[in-house]
Every structure is written in C-alpha cells, then in structure tokens.
C-alpha cells in the first residue's frame with residue numbers, strides 16, 4: 001500500500017526519492033492522466049515548525065510567478081499532517097553537479113547559463129520579489145539543459161516595493177552579500193546581484209570566490225571582497241565579476257546594466273529576454289478541448305474554473321497538457337482504469 005495514499009488518489013504514481021532537505025524530501029512521480037513526470041516536495045507539517053512560514057511563502061510566490069527559468073508549480077495538496085508541492089521535473093539535476101563534472105565551464109557555456117539566470121532574476125525583480133538565496137544548488141537543469149531556479153522559501157516581496165530596505169539576515173553565508181552578513185539594512189535586488197556574481201565565478205572558475213571552514217574567516221573574506229582571478233579569465237569576465245562582487249552595494253552593477261553588459265551580450269548580439277510571455281496563463285483551446293472532452297464538461301466552464309488558478313488537480317492537468325504540447329507529445333489524457341469488478 002502506498003505510503004502516501006493522498007498522492008495516489010490525486011492521480012500521481014510515486015517513484016524514488018531524489019532529494020532530501022530540512023523541509024522534507026523530493027520524490028519523482030508520474031501524473032497518471034497525462035503521463036508527465038513531476039517532482040513532489042513532501043513536507044510533514046508537524047515537523048516543519050518555524051519553517052512552515054517559509055513553505056507558505058514559497059508557495060504564494062510560485063503561484064504568482066511564471067517564467068521559463070523558474071521551476072513551475074503545478075499543484076499544492078494539503079492534508080492535516082502533510083503539504084505536497086507538485087513541481088516541474090528537472091532531470092538535469094543541479095547546476096552545481098554539472099560544474100563539478102566539467103571542473104569548470106567554457107566562457108560561452110557559462111554565458112549561456114548566466115543569461116538565463118539574468119532573465120529569471122530580472123523577471124523576479126520586475127515582479128517585486130528578491131530571491132535572497134541564489135546559489136548553484138538552487139539552480140536545476142531540465143533535460144534540454146534549460147536552467148530552473150528553485151527554493152523561494154527565503155524570497156522577499158518588500159511591502160514598499162523593490163526600493164524599500166530589508167533587514168532579515170538569511171541565505172547561505174558563502175553566497176551572501178557583505179551588507180547581508182553585516183546585518184545592516186539592504187536592498188533585496190542588491191544581494192541577488194552579489195549572489196549571481198558568486199554563481200558566475202563558480203561557472204567560470206569551478207570554485208568559489210570566498211571560502212573558509214571557519215565562518216569568521218569566511219565573513220572577513222566576503223567583507224574584504226578580494227578573490228583570486230585565475231589566468232584563464234578574459235578581461236571582459238574579470239571586469240564584470242568586479243562589478244558584481246563589489247562590496248559597496250551602491251557601486252555594485254544594477255540588473256538594468258547587467259542585462260546590457262558587453263560580456264553578457266557577446267556572441268548573442270542582444271540582451272537576455274526580460275519580459276516573459278505568460279504562456280501558462282494563456283487560454284490554450286487545444287488543451288481546453290482535450291480536458292472538456294475527457295471530463296465531458298463545456299470548454300467555457302472548464303476555463304472559468306481554470307482561470308481562478310487554484311493550483312488544484314485541474315490546474316495541474318492543464319499545465320501538464322501545455323507541457324506535452326510544448327514538447328510535441330500527443331495531447332491525450334489516459335482513461336481512468338475501471339477497477340475489475
């Protein structure tokens with residue numbers, strides 16, 4: 001008997017566990033109706049304690065965000081004891097492992113990944129969010145090596161918009177900006193730029209700019225802002241890294257400058273895309289037709305329920321059908337097996 005009967009009754013077949021963390025675990029699963037693979041974060045609410053607000057924050061952020069480089073939310077299922085968050089399947093694993101595997105990436109491959117991070121973070125900031133915990137472990141890859149940012153449990157949506165200051169010290173010290181570890185008021189967008197600089201350094205150099213087993217040593221290095229520049233770095237990448245890993249947030253490069261930086265544009269001739277086409281929110285008549293026929297419900301009634309974006313089983317079925325359409329898979333829903341009499 002499945003350990004999680006709720007998931008089975010909601011139309012998911014569970015597979016193996018692929019990640020565990022303070023929040024709980026992540027299991028692979030298949031959405032029965034569409035046959036699409038998903039990742040399900042399983043959290044025991046009774047054990048979450050002070051982390052429960054983080055989970056609620058991540059879910060509410062993901063419900064408002066739709067971008068090709070942000071891991072998609074499909075469905076949220078809550079019971080008395082558990083919270084199940086059904087997410088986009090990212091079979092390429094962590095960007096971190098990809099860098100370790102290749103020891104370091106070429107300038108062009110680094111640029112290809114980094115432009116996707118810029119695109120996602122500028123979309124985040126445009127929507128009034130700061131991630132505040134950007135690190136290679138929170139960047140996954142799908143099977144086409146498209147980058148997907150995860151873990152919005154520390155993101156902030158400051159009341160007064162992106163210009164208002166934050167104070168909470170959070171995130172992983174290795175990637176944290178000087179002003180964040182100093183405990184002074186900071187702009188969420190500035191600390192994200194610093195973390196992006198650490199990620200760019202990791203892509204290009206295969207190691208981290210500031211490292212120490214001793215937390216005080218690590219803080220001193222971050223506050224000094226001095227790091228090694230390996231000989232293979234081009235002058236353009238060195239200049240960009242200096243502008244991102246700038247201790248004074250007032251002199252640090254801003255996302256609007258980063259988008260047009262010559263190193264970022266090199267070989268592409270254009271800035272990374274910053275406006276996302278909300279394909280997930282558009283009304284796709286083919287997918288509506290498939291759902292309408294399968295459940296024998298009028299298309300307009302289906303859409304009137306879907307457009308409330310409740311992230312229930314109907315939202316999941318629609319978004320996963322959109323996925324199938326994007327991947328060129330046949331737009332069909334599996335008939336429910338009638339248990340033998």
Ligand SMILES: O=C(Nc1ccc2c(c1)CCNCC2)c1ccc(-c2cn[nH]c2)cc1OCc1ccccc1
Pocket residue numbers: 018019020021026028038039041071087088089090091092093094137140150151
């Ligand atoms: O689909 C996910 N992961 C994933 C899927 C397939 C495979 C692998 C990995 C391992 C690599 N070999 C191929 C098989 C996958 C999707 C979303 C999320 C996710 C979204 N918000 N939070 C987590 C997590 C996922 O991962 C587990 C994981 C990865 C990094 C930190 C922790 C856990």
